[in-house]
Amino acid sequence: MASVDLRGLTKRFGSLAVVDNVSLKIDHGQLVCLLGPSGCGKTTTLRLIAGFLEPSDGEIHVGERLVSSRARTLPPEQRNMSMIFQSYALWPHMTVTENIVYGLRLRKLDRDTIAKKLAAILATTKLEVLAQRYPGELSGGQQQRVALARALIVEPETLLLDEPLSNLDANLREEMRFEIRRLHDEYRYTTVYVTHDQSEAMTTADLIAVMNGGRVDQIGTPEDIYARPESEFVARFIGASN
Numbered sequence: 671m672a673s674v675d676l677r678g679l680t681k682r683f684g685s686l687a688v689v690d691n692v693s694l695k696i697d698h699g700q701l702v703c704l705l706g707p708s709g710c711g712k713t714t715t716l717r718l719i720a721g722f723l724e725p726s727d728g729e730i731h732v733g734e735r736l737v738s739s740r741a742r743t744l745p746p747e748q749r750n751m752s753m754i755f756q757s758y759a760l761w762p763h764m765t766v767t768e769n770i771v772y773g774l775r776l777r778k779l780d781r782d783t784i785a786k787k788l789a790a791i792l793a794t795t796k797l798e799v800l801a802q803r804y805p806g807e808l809s810g811g812q813q814q815r816v817a818l819a820r821a822l823i824v825e826p827e828t829l830l831l832d833e834p835l836s837n838l839d840a841n842l843r844e845e846m847r848f849e850i851r852r853l854h855d856e857y858r859y860t861t862v863y864v865t866h867d868q869s870e871a872m873t874t875a876d877l878i879a880v881m882n883g884g885r886v887d888q889i890g891t892p893e894d895i896y897a898r899p900e901s902e903f904v905a906r907f908i909g910a911s912n
């Protein structure tokens with residue numbers, strides 16, 4: 671059974687269908703990239719999955735639950751998902767630790783459980799020595815690790831990433847790309863990863879959905895997309911370098 675299942679998903683702003691009849695099945699534990707040029711509807715699709723936007727048409731199922739349709743929108747906090755934004759959205763007045771445990775405090779977990787989960791996630795994201803720092807004292811890559819730790823400590827079923835490497839310089843990008851894949855493989859959640867960068871998608875994804883003007887042009891493994899593009903758009907987009 672698909673873990674995230676988009677069925678004819680459509681979002682219109684005014685008369686413009688920014689997401690246009692998108693259907694996509696993502697199996698549990700897969701890392702899927704939504705790949706395409708700027709403005710093709712990737713972030714809007716991600717925000718629909720997260721529950722920050724309501725669809726104009728179509729449905730989103732997560733596991734056995736219908737979470738979005740025109741008639742029903744489950745709020746984001748009931749979807750068992752974490753989303754990491756391009757800007758990371760860390761709270762500047764909170765330390766690394768306070769940022770990471772905030773979600774657990776909201777869930778009213780006891781102190782011992784929080785301490786155990788915190789120790790584990792600090793170790794796995796290599797943040798132990800930075801635990802008492804503030805976000806403003808960290809590099810871009812370190813802030814990204816904090817955003818990952820904060821997203822993962824609540825043990826989401828689904829992780830949503832919006833251009834997670836766009837604020838990093840070139841040599842950090844490769845390191846964080848590897849890190850995102852490593853954490854995904856370690857925890858085995860489902861990841862939906864938005865990017866406009868072909869090489870990022872090619873090296874990270876199990877499956878790539880290439881988007882063009884609000885529609886999915888092709889879905890396939892990186893090898894499929896590269897070797898057997900099904901449209902001229904896909905061939906040109908994959909062939910172009912940034």
Ligand code: ADP
Pocket residue numbers: 683688706707708709710711712713714715
């Ligand atoms: P991508 O992530 O692929 O760059 P987006 O999903 O952010 O694309 O945006 C797709 C299109 O939808 C763009 O043309 C954008 O201007 C438009 N759009 C996004 N959000 C809104 C909104 N709230 N109101 C009107 N238009 C929007």
